[in-house]
Amino acid sequence: MHGHGCANGAGTIVNAIAIWKGAAFCIDLKTTADVNLDECSDAGAGGAGMITGRIENADTADTALITRCVSLVLDRFGYRCDGVVTTRSEIPIARGLKSSSAAANATVLATLDAIGETLQTMEVVSMGVRAALDVGVTITGAFDDACASALGGIVITDNRNMELVERLVYESDVLIYLPEEKAFTADTDVTRSKAIAPLVEVAYRLALDHDFENAMTLNGLLYCAALGFDTEIAMSALDLGVSGVGLSGTGSAYTALVGRDQIKELTGCWGDMGGSVIQTRIVNKL
Missing domain, CATH: 3.30.230.10 (Ribosomal Protein S5; domain 2)
Structure with a gap:
């Protein structure tokens, strides 16, 4: 069978x-x-x-x-x-x-x-x-x-x-930055993650208010700090006007919600930082 x-x-x-x-x-x-x-x-x-x-x-x-x-x-x-x-x-x-x-x-x-x-x-x-x-x-x-x-x-x-x-249905293109290193969830320092809990609650409330870009950015910067990942990847996207970017899960990838007019510039920026870049989109209908 x-x-x-x-x-x-x-x-x-x-x-x-x-x-x-x-x-x-x-x-x-x-x-x-x-x-x-x-x-x-x-x-x-x-x-x-x-x-x-x-x-x-x-x-x-x-x-x-x-x-x-x-x-x-x-x-x-x-x-x-x-x-x-x-x-x-x-x-x-x-x-x-x-x-x-x-x-x-x-x-x-x-x-x-x-x-x-x-x-x-x-x-x-x-x-x-x-x-x-x-x-x-x-x-x-x-x-x-x-x-x-x-x-x-x-x-x-x-x-x-x-x-x-x-x-919710949400339309957006997505760019993913992939550093060379991997990060397994089971190896995550939970104690460090718990230390940022009050601020992650703020990010969650932003998500409940459908302010997904700010929720994503706040969450990403918090977990970068807690888990020791480089914030420069996210900051480089923010400098280009991207409003939603952050660490995905416990890393090592970063994701950004981008407009069509931002794809080329951010792809070039991240491409110059080593690693690789994947272009995809949010899928609403499976």
């Missing part, structure tokens, strides 16, 4: 690590998953089933998240199967662009496709969040990121209560 799934990456408006509340936007970079299952038996027949994982072009990458996603879906419907899950992605890993959330969502969808079952979108999201918590690739569960990946547009969430506060 074969199934296929696809999910998008996302960028940060408010990082939820400090206050367990966040906001994020869906971007036009995708992860796909293919799940191949041997003949399945009823869970009551015994036997755990063996799921193996592979991440294309990253043979040494940890596959615990995607194999856990497959297992959770099979458990949900009472199946025991052997199988293989393979993901491939346009989203750079360990850069704060929600590659884990996209991989989880895509894998859950692919497994459902393989067994001929369906779930409501928010249950798909919840299953991926549970898998991420189970294997330790997230601190808060990244419910905000998972919602943005699955629903499109901009989402505002309460991660502690797994509540989608609001989803």
Whole structure:
């Protein structure tokens, strides 16, 4: 039995690590998953089933998240199967662009496709969040990121209560600056992040007021200071008149919400700072 799934990456408006509340936007970079299952038996027949994982072009990458996603879906419907899950992605890993959330969502969808079952979108999201918590690739569960990946547009969430506060359609081009270094969420200094919590609350309130650019910029500068990332990347964009720019997730990427007339100048500016630049957009309809 074969199934296929696809999910998008996302960028940060408010990082939820400090206050367990966040906001994020869906971007036009995708992860796909293919799940191949041997003949399945009823869970009551015994036997755990063996799921193996592979991440294309990253043979040494940890596959615990995607194999856990497959297992959770099979458990949900009472199946025991052997199988293989393979993901491939346009989203750079360990850069704060929600590659884990996209991989989880895509894998859950692919497994459902393989067994001929369906779930409501928010249950798909919840299953991926549970898998991420189970294997330790997230601190808060990244419910905000998972919602943005699955629903499109901009989402505002309460991660502690797994509540989608609001989803909005928002049109914007997006530029992403990718430094050479990676930054894994699980390695984040949570204590340093908690120290900025009162100011992150201010950023979250700005997001609730739909002042997304200022929320994103304040959040980004705060987390750069807390986690030791260079603020010059964001400042260079602000100097060019960009109003929404900041660190995405826990880094190492930076994202900027830009107008068409700003793309060329900021691309050139960031291109001169080393690393690489990706042009994409907010995706509202999936």
